Amino acid sequence: MAEDDEININLSYRHAGDDGGGSGEEEERGHSESDGDDSVEEEIQSYDEHSESDGDVVEDEETGDDEEEESAGVHGEVAPSTRAAVEGVTVVDxxxxxxxxxxxxxxxxxxxxxxxxxxxxxxxxxxxxxxxxxxxxxxxxxxxxxxxxxxxxxxxIRVACPHAAHGCAARPAYYDLDAHQGACPHAPCHCPGVACGFVGSTTALLDHFAAAHNWPCITKVVSSGQKFCVLLQDGFNFILADHSRGGDATASHLLIIMLNMTQQPLGHVISVLGIHPHAAAKQSSSPKMQCELKFFSFLGSNGSHHQMSKFLVECSDRVDGLPDPKQCFQFIVPSCVVREGGGGGGIRIDARITIIG
Missing domain, CATH: 3.30.40.10 (Zinc/RING finger domain, C3HC4 (zinc finger))
Structure with missing residues (x-):
């Protein structure tokens, strides 16, 4: 409608201009001089009145067209929501x-x-x-x-972490997904319990050990190279270690150390294993550890017993179950050096876990 008005106005303007311009001699042939002037003045006045009365309308209509064009975009139609269009998009190739x-x-x-x-x-x-x-x-x-x-x-292009079900809310760029998976603190590990199918992150696993199995867990974080004392009970015992180099004990730098103590004919046998979610990765980011265990017992008039061993510790995510104890280093405390009542009350061991790579 506005476009028709503009055309009409232009025609009127051109008509008025022509009448008032170089066609005076033609008008003199059909009209008197005074009538010709009156006619021109009336037409110009009519044009001015039309411009004054319709000017605001034309301006509003033109503004409306501009707003429609702006919302429609360069293609002449309203653009759909890009966010909605790419929701759930799949890369075919x-x-x-x-x-x-x-x-x-x-x-x-x-x-x-x-x-x-x-x-x-x-x-x-x-x-x-x-x-x-x-x-x-x-x-x-x-x-x-x-x-x-x-x-x-x-x-x-952002993708969800495969460990979102275990609490990871990160959405790394698609080209960084492998790097994120290799360091994700929510990557799951398997419970070492027989016939227990629990799978969870390091933090969830510790909670599961205490709640479901009542296994001893030392939740105080032990730093690399730090000496600590632990009272081991028969069965699984767990320690939470920090394997970061800067001492930043964040979730991504926590490692579960499992000390398994069993009673054998020769005495109490202790094996150590690190539980790490990325131990099975091809380019494993799991740390290499050295464990130092010390045991001391005062035997009264018979003297005292002191033993110490340093050995490397393997890491596992427990996918394949517990490793064969015969393939691991075993720290054996002879039964004869354990004081009476020591078996039921546990064995006190001095230990140190050192990250070496």
């Missing part, structure tokens, strides 16, 4: 998010040839000297170009 050379997930900085084949920075550095694209063979006059659009795309 994951290869499009990989470097065309090494096939590793693309991560910034990303480069492309003139045709648009993208590659990671490491492959760009290796192949730039060739002067041609490794994929299409197009000559690279100015070298590979930085592909900022692809960088923004891969940065925006």
């Amino acid at each position: 994951a290869d499009t998010l990989e470097c065309v050379v090494c096939c590793w997930p693309l991560r910034p900085p990303i480069f492309q040839c003139e045709v648009g084949h993208v590659m990671c920075s490491r492959c760009r550095d290796k192949l730039a000297a060739a002067g041609r694209c490794h994929v299409c063979g197009v000559a690279l006059g100015g070298g590979y170009w930085r592909c900022h659009a692809m960088e923004q795309l891969v940065e925006s």
Whole structure:
């Protein structure tokens, strides 16, 4: 409607201009001079009145059109919600998010040839000297170009951690998922109990040990290299250790140390095992540990007994059950050096866990 008004106004304006312009001689042939002037003045006045009365309407209509165009976008239609459109989106061809050379997930900085084949920075550095694209063979006059659009795309693709069910709320970029999984503090471990199928994070596992099995658990965090004393009972005993190098005992740096004490014909046999959620990974981030155990017993008039051992400790996520005790180092305390009543009340051991790698 506004567009028709604009057309009509323009026609009236042109008509008024023509009448008042260079066609005076033609008007003199059909009208008197005074009538011609009156006619022109009336028409101009009519145009002015029309402009004054309709000017606001035209302006409002034009403004309305601008608002509609702004909301509609450059394509002439209202844009759908992008957030709703990408909800639950699936990448059909994951290869499009990989470097065309090494096939590793693309991560910034990303480069492309003139045709648009993208590659990671490491492959760009290796192949730039060739002067041609490794994929299409197009000559690279100015070298590979930085592909900022692809960088923004891969940065925006976020994925849920596979351990979300165990409490992890992180959503790393898709190319950082492997690195996150290798250090996720919510990665689960399996309970070492026979016929117990509990699986949970380090913190949840400690709670499960105490609540479901009533196993002794020392929840005070022991730092690497720190000496501590523990009263071991027959069966499983658990200690929470911090394996961070900076002393930051966060959830991602907590390690469960299991000391299993059993009674054998020779005495009390103690084996040590680290329970770590990433022990089974190909490039394991689980720490390498050295354990030092000391036992001292005063035997009265018969003297005293002192023994000490240092040995390496394996780590496991308990997926395959407990390791064979014969394959582990065993710290044996002879029964004859344990004071009367010591078996029922436990054996006091001085220990130190040192992270060596």
